[in-house]
Amino acid sequence: MESKGDLRAPVSQTPLVVEKPKDTSAIGGMVSIEINEKKVSVPLGTTILEACRQNGITIPTLCHHDDLCVAGVCRVCVVEVEGMRTLQASCAFPITNPLKIKTSSPMVRKARRNIIDLLLSEHYGECYSCFRNGKCELQSLAKEYGVDNYTFGHVTEPKYDVDKSSYSVVRDMSKCVLCKRCVRTCIDLQEVGVLEAIDRGDKTHIGTFLEKPLADVICINCGQCINRCPTGALRANDPSDEIWAAIDDPTKHVVIQTAPSPRAAIGEEFGLGAGHSMTRELNTALKRIGFDKVFDTNFTADLTIIEEGTELIIRLYKALVQKENVALPQFTSCSPGWVKFIEHYYPEYLDNMSSAKSPQQMFGALIKTFYAQKAGVEPKDIVSVAVMPCSAKKFECNRPEMYDSGYKDVDYGLTTRELARMIKEAGINLPEMPKSDFDSPFGEASGAGLIFGATGGVMEAAIRSVVEFVLGKKVEDIFEKANIIPLRGFDGIKYMEIPIGDKVGPVPDLIKHLVPNWDWLKGAVLKIAVAHGTANAKKIMDDIKAGGKFSECHFIEFMACPGGCLGGGGQPIPTTPEIRKKRAEAIYAEDESLELRKSHDNPNVVRIYEEFLTEGPCSHLSHELLHTHYTKRGRYIA
Amino acid sequence: MEKNNRKGTVLFSKYTRGEGIKKVLSISREDVLFELRESKLKGRGGAGFPTATKWTIVAAAKSDQKYIICNADEGEPGTFKDRVLLLEYPELVFDGMVIAGYTIGATKGIVYLRGEYEYMLKSLEDYLEQMRKDNLLGKNIIGKKGFEFDIEIRLGSGAYVCGEETALIESLEGNRGEARNRPPYPVNTGFMGKPTVVNNVETLASVPHIIAKGGTWFQKHGTDKSTGSKLFSVSGDCGKPGVYELPWGTKISELLKIVGAENTKAVQVGGASGTCIPKSQFERTLAYEDAATGGSIMIFNESRNMLHILKNFMEFFVEESCGQCTPCRIGNTKLLEGVEMIERGEFTFNYVNQLKELGRTMQVASKCGLGQSSPNSFISILENFKDEIFFQNGNGGTHGK
Incomplete structure (x- = not known):
């Protein structure tokens, strides 16, 4: 068995994984089994569940999730295996010898019904008053298996208080069915581990360290648990009522910025398959709802590239030329889940964090300063909303340091799911909306900002600019169509080296005052890495701690969520590797369809440095508005 | 020592x-x-x-x-x-x-x-x-x-x-x-x-x-399928409770005689997770192939109320289920609630039968032996002591609909 770190799920929640043979044609590579009297052949080590799915037989599941290790606790997926006294959980049973399986025998059907009935008896609340109505896995199971009356009763009083302490995640444990997906998400997928089963027997519940409210434990707010909860027990902290109130208030000027990932996923909430980008339809819908202005977060993503890229160049210059002691590699800081993760788990590395704010917060600061000036609106009358794929963005906009405009820079973080509901509530069918553009003065943004939504996107955007800055030639000459393929895809950790070579270009005007020339980079090899999901981030951090290969990197992108922002905790439910892949495809396709694909080419970015941030990137004003600092939290303090 | x-x-x-x-x-x-x-x-x-x-x-x-x-x-x-x-x-x-x-x-x-x-x-x-x-x-x-x-x-x-x-x-x-x-x-x-x-x-x-x-x-000791001897932990209504080594295959009636039990109504073989055996079956043998047990023998005489005994067992399982799998965690609670309903006389035979079905689901669908065996006493006591539980002692009696 593979040795595991101290935080992985216990073995009771990780079943036997029989390694599937590489060559299934080898002797013993395939096992002949019978499913419902039909003979089939499956690779050794396939679980009964997988075997059934491959053969078109649906097995109901509840605690099983494609992203997670197997728990085998809900027992909904039980099947009959000939020769065995008890029913077997198909999700946790690897096939290693010929079996005869029955998936719908009277015993199996009765057991499934009884189990679903038991779950309903303890599940508080009524479907019609639940935000997961229509998207609840327990509800669909009850429907599919004809469990249409509460055979074993139904709780009428909530068992637990709703924990609304966190800006990001709300826990309503009376709706919990103890599938432990959240526990496994937190401990195994993200390796954070703030949730665990507490007590036993009928008192078993999912709790936090010392039963503290979620805001007081080391939750990183990534919201991955929400995306994997089969019921309404976990949800994001929804500010839509306050936003409606602002829209309805004639004295308020309500603006909204939309991030690329919600645009690539929101169609799923309107019955479209994954992978339909709704950017321009969304612009129209938001205006019709009553937002005064709609801005593109990609604009500040472009700005982030300039600020963060400049910061990297300064760090490298200090390290290589001025021989100063600066923290390298530089870490990206766009993902608020990652920010809180490093604050808790590796506070000694906070100096490595880029001080650049995330695009959301940069935008917030600019809206209540630059935009307010331009539009002639009092910043106090502006209500600034950000549509994000993310639950951690809600925490981020509430951080005490995010008041650089003199006001709360971003008033509300709204998730994709919550926005979809607002749109539906307004009676709008999003896919039917006509297309419209973003509002000035920020206008359109580049494809580089757009691909921030996928893991590797920030790095790809940065490389597109850095290559052109330093080498003085078109990135297309090096990477076909400016697509930096090694940085794409869902490998947990990606690593790349870019040799600078002997030829460097002139220093662009924008940063001329910071470095005289590029000669000092001649012959250097730029080493970069990308990680998504905090479990992978942890691997890199531990490697850096141990002085391994990643400690020699110059720049590393970290995203808290698997897949990057497109797999964020505010995105439509469900989430699977397949869905995340389609969202990524939509984002990359949109990028490729654009003329403007490099942050430094964005004319609006160029203009803001001419008109507003006149001292250039990483200057005094930009530090005041666009940069931030971090808090050492440690592993025990929220 | x-x-x-x-x-x-x-x-x-x-x-x-x-x-x-x-x-x-x-x-x-x-x-x-x-x-x-x-x-x-x-x-x-x-x-x-x-x-x-x-x-x-x-x-x-x-x-x-x-x-x-x-x-x-x-x-x-x-x-x-x-x-x-x-x-x-x-x-x-x-x-x-x-x-x-x-x-x-x-x-x-x-x-x-x-x-x-x-x-x-x-x-x-x-x-x-x-x-x-x-x-x-x-x-x-x-x-x-x-x-x-x-x-x-x-x-x-x-x-x-x-x-x-x-x-x-x-x-x-x-x-x-x-x-x-x-x-x-x-x-x-x-x-x-x-x-x-x-x-x-x-x-x-x-x-x-x-x-x-x-x-x-x-x-050579014991029976063909249950060799050797067994230690029995004998407790309850008997003159000489304690640990006894007896060969496998000993009849329950023989054991009762050895430990000085009188007026015995029921013997719980195998502890709370075992089965409850009524007087009519006291000629059964203690062996893997018949009345199997890890050693626990609880003796109940005529003065005992079988429903109370069952309630006690179910309370134990409700508390001791580890709580991870559905059938055991919620199932035991429902069985206990069922016992309490019978106690109050607020039950229907239809529901009692549904609970027995639930017990059978727990026996086959629970993740481990705890949930697989916890319904044993529920099912065996309600079946073997039907008359006492439903028609005597005022436990609903004819109220059972």
Whole structure:
């Protein structure tokens, strides 16, 4: 068995994984089994569940999730295996010898019904008053298996208080069915581990360290648990009522910025398959709802590239030329889940964090300063909303340091799911909306900002600019169509080296005052890495701690969520590797369809440095508005 | 430690400390397994898995480390025979572990001692220390070059479920006591992922006798399918409660006579997770093939209210379910609620039947033995004592609709 770190799920929640043979044609590579009297052949080590799915037989599941290790606790997926006294959980049973399986025998059907009935008896609340109505896995199971009356009763009083302490995640444990997906998400997928089963027997519940409210434990707010909860027990902290109130208030000027990932996923909430980008339809819908202005977060993503890229160049210059002691590699800081993760788990590395704010917060600061000036609106009358794929963005906009405009820079973080509901509530069918553009003065943004939504996107955007800055030639000459393929895809950790070579270009005007020339980079090899999901981030951090290969990197992108922002905790439910892949495809396709694909080419970015941030990137004003600092939290303090 | 003066044909028969170890070190591992197979020894914890099979699998497994774990988490309500063995016959248990270590190729044995038995920890550790001094533990045990084995005692924390072998291993590894998915079985992936034999105290205590006196000798006791003898923890309405060694195949009526039970109405065989046997079935035998038990025998006379007994059992399971799987966690609660409904006379026979069906679902769909066996008393008591429960004692009686 593979040795595991101290935080992985216990073995009771990780079943036997029989390694599937590489060559299934080898002797013993395939096992002949019978499913419902039909003979089939499956690779050794396939679980009964997988075997059934491959053969078109649906097995109901509840605690099983494609992203997670197997728990085998809900027992909904039980099947009959000939020769065995008890029913077997198909999700946790690897096939290693010929079996005869029955998936719908009277015993199996009765057991499934009884189990679903038991779950309903303890599940508080009524479907019609639940935000997961229509998207609840327990509800669909009850429907599919004809469990249409509460055979074993139904709780009428909530068992637990709703924990609304966190800006990001709300826990309503009376709706919990103890599938432990959240526990496994937190401990195994993200390796954070703030949730665990507490007590036993009928008192078993999912709790936090010392039963503290979620805001007081080391939750990183990534919201991955929400995306994997089969019921309404976990949800994001929804500010839509306050936003409606602002829209309805004639004295308020309500603006909204939309991030690329919600645009690539929101169609799923309107019955479209994954992978339909709704950017321009969304612009129209938001205006019709009553937002005064709609801005593109990609604009500040472009700005982030300039600020963060400049910061990297300064760090490298200090390290290589001025021989100063600066923290390298530089870490990206766009993902608020990652920010809180490093604050808790590796506070000694906070100096490595880029001080650049995330695009959301940069935008917030600019809206209540630059935009307010331009539009002639009092910043106090502006209500600034950000549509994000993310639950951690809600925490981020509430951080005490995010008041650089003199006001709360971003008033509300709204998730994709919550926005979809607002749109539906307004009676709008999003896919039917006509297309419209973003509002000035920020206008359109580049494809580089757009691909921030996928893991590797920030790095790809940065490389597109850095290559052109330093080498003085078109990135297309090096990477076909400016697509930096090694940085794409869902490998947990990606690593790349870019040799600078002997030829460097002139220093662009924008940063001329910071470095005289590029000669000092001649012959250097730029080493970069990308990680998504905090479990992978942890691997890199531990490697850096141990002085391994990643400690020699110059720049590393970290995203808290698997897949990057497109797999964020505010995105439509469900989430699977397949869905995340389609969202990524939509984002990359949109990028490729654009003329403007490099942050430094964005004319609006160029203009803001001419008109507003006149001292250039990483200057005094930009530090005041666009940069931030971090808090050492440690592993025990929220 | 109080010296043994108990009478019995197998376990309590004469045995000198180290006798089995000395013998075993002079024969090959294959010979040990042969004797074990001859003896037809089955697990004494209740499940009755053939010990030789378990040992053979682990002995054959290739691994840099293997473990032998003695399951001393004696938690089944009404059993206390392991306590007697550990207190009065530690030589049997520990010699059994050494023999197991030699046979399967393990260098380490762990005793998972029930938390409530903490009071015997000191004396057991003293005993182990003496064994080390006498070279019955440690390196090159009594001169056998290369044979190294030691025993560590670890305390449980009071969870019933940790008597289930995979939950026990989780607990030993420092995790929440919850049963694992099977497969894998501990013989392949046990403690720390290594091949592990988990045996009940009494199973291990039988081994030195088998080694010293031979598998054939052992097999002569008991019945064809249940060889050897069994320790019964007898409690309840009888003149002489206590631990008795009796051959397998003893009739319940015979046992009742031996322990001085009178006016017996029911015998709960196998503890709270066992079955309740009414007077009409007292001629049944105690054996794996008939009324199987890990040793708990609870005797109830005519004065007892069967519904109260059942309620007590169900309360136990509601509290002791580890809470991970649905059928056990919620199922037991529903069964208890059902008992309370019957108690109040607020029930329908239709619902009682539905609960029995639920019990049958729990028996087949629960993740581990706890939930699979907890409905046994519910089903057996309601079926075997129907008249009393539904039509006497005012428990609804004719109110039952």
